[in-house]
Amino acid sequence: MSSPNSWYETLTSTPALVAGAIGVSVAALFAVGSGSGSNRTAGQVTEQVKEVAHSVNAQGSKGKVAQAAASIMSAPSTELAPPKDDPITPSQLSQYDGSDPSKPIYVAIKGRVFDVTAKPEMYGKGRGYNIFAGKDASKGLGMSSLDAADAVPDYSSLNETQMNTLNQWESFFEKRYNVVGKVKPE
Structure with a gap:
């Protein structure tokens, strides 16, 4: 195996x-x-x-x-707030990368910003999935990659299998984390 x-x-x-x-x-x-x-x-x-x-x-x-x-x-949440679509620029999003414990931790998938603050052991500074914190790293999620070069929002080059993986991660996040906004251009 x-x-x-x-x-x-x-x-x-x-x-x-x-x-x-x-x-x-x-x-x-x-x-x-x-x-x-x-x-x-x-x-x-x-x-x-x-x-x-x-x-x-x-x-x-x-x-x-x-x-x-x-x-x-990670159990699905039964207490999610209604999704928000407040505009969040990439530079604003980068401030929520887990490096400041007084701020929430955000991860964006396909432009939707999720508050993952409840899982600092996964997304906090120095943790395994911190590569995704403070940015839209859709391509990396779809590719199952922890390489910083893949942690980018443009997922247009993903193949069908990778798109399925990205969609599964989006669904996973939707069931567990509040949507706090949408990534908007600077």
Whole structure:
């Protein structure tokens, strides 16, 4: 078995393997009871199990299985605010990169700005996904790349598989983080 070769696969491979090996319900319970500090309700666990089961049973669903497995690790939020479309310029967005603990942390996907402040262990300064903080790094998300050269908003060169990955990440963020604005040109 080859090791995962991208951050997306690394993020999602273990839960996917657990779900495949021991069953979706047990995998969800394992994730909930793993001491992650999460206070998930029975309803949230049930919804996660349904999401994983649906993705596992979908045809040609490698990306969907991975996306569903990622949902076990971070429960969808039940308290999201209505999306905002306040204009945020790239230079304004760059101020929310996790380097100032008094400011929120923002990640933009396809021009939509998400507040990921609740996950400083992932997006904060010096953390694994900080490469995406304070910018629209859609291309890098679609490519499953942590290379700074790929952390750019122009995703027009992505192939179909990469676009599917980008769309899955956008869907993942939509279920977990508030949309606080839209990136507008300077």
